[in-house]
Amino acid sequence: MYKNSMRVEFPGSSDNERFARSVAAAFILELDPTIDQLSEIKTAVSEAVTNAIIHGYDGCEGNVTMEGKIEDDTVTFTVSDDGVGIPDVKRAREPLFTGKPELERSGMGFTIMETFMDSLDVKSESGKGTTITMTKKLE
C-alpha cells in the first residue's frame, strides 16, 4: 500500500492561498492525477484556505495548517485554523450563504468543496477555530 503524509503551517495571509494549492497539487502528483482531478483538488484546497483566512482570522494574525495524507489512491486534506469558528456550520454549508456579504463573497466555497471532493467534514467551535477535512479517491 502506498502511503505518504505532509504538514505545512503558514501565516493566514491571502498570498499564501496560491502557495497552499500549489503544495497540494505537488503532493498528489505521485498518484498521477488527471488534469481535472488536479484542478478540482487545487480549487477545493483554495476554498478551504481562503475560508480560514477570511472567516477564521478576519484580518487578524494567525496560522493556517494544511495536512495531506495519501493511502493507496485516496487523498485526504485537512485545513485548520485557530480563528473565530463558524457559529452554524449547517447554514454555512448552504449554497450562496455567506457570513461576509460586505466582502462580496459568493457563498459557494463549501458547495465547491463538496462537489469537487468525495467527502467533506467541517468541525468548528466558536472562538476555537475550524477544521475542514476532505477526501478524494483518484481512480
Added chain:
Amino acid sequence: MELFLSGKHHTLIVKIYGELDHHAAVGIKENVDRELARTGARNVAFDMSRVSFMDSSGIGVIMGRYKVAKSLGGRVIIYGASEDVGRILAMSGIKDIAVIADSVEDGMREVEANV
C-alpha cells in the same frame, strides 16, 4: 489585469491574467469600480481567456460587478472561459445574471438585442 474602454458599447473590458483567487480579487474589484466611475461605462466585459485558475472568489467579483453594472443600467458579459472556469461559473448559476459568450462581440450582440 488590463482594462480597456470600448466607447461605442459603453463597455469596460477587463482582461484578467493568471489566477483569480481571493488575493487577486481585492485589486480587481477596486480597479474595475474606479474605472467604471471614471469612464462612465455601464457594461463590464470580463475576458477570461488568460485565467489559469479561478475559485469562488472569482464568482464574488462577478456578482459584485453585476450589482454595480445593474445600478448603472448595464450588464456583465463573460467570455473566453476555459472548461475549468466554466464549471465554476455553471455551478454558481452566473448565467442567470451575466451574459456568457464565446467572444466580446457575441456578448455585445446579446446585450444589445435585449435592450
